[in-house]
Amino acid sequence: ALLLWLIVIVLIVLDSIVTAFRLKKRLAEKFPNEPKKGAVAYALMRTLQMRRLRLPKPQVKRGERP
Structure with a gap:
C-alpha cells in the first residue's frame, strides 16, 4: 500500500x-x-486551486454526521 x-x-x-x-x-x-519571474509559480498554484474547486462537495449539512 505504501508503494502505491x-x-x-x-x-x-x-x-x-x-x-x-x-x-x-x-x-x-x-x-x-x-x-x-514568479508568474509560473502563481499560475501553477491557481491551476491547482481550480482543480480543487471542481471536486464534488459533500452532501452533508453543517453539524450533521454522514
Whole structure:
C-alpha cells in the first residue's frame, strides 16, 4: 500500500512539473516582452486551486454526521 501511495505522489509531482512547463511556454507565447519571474509559480498554484474547486462537495449539512 505504501508503494502505491508513493507512486501516486510521484505522479502528482510529475503532473505539476509538466503543467508548469506548459504554463511557462504559453506565457512566453502570449506575453513575449513581459518578465515572467514568479508568474509560473502563481499560475501553477491557481491551476491547482481550480482543480480543487471542481471536486464534488459533500452532501452533508453543517453539524450533521454522514
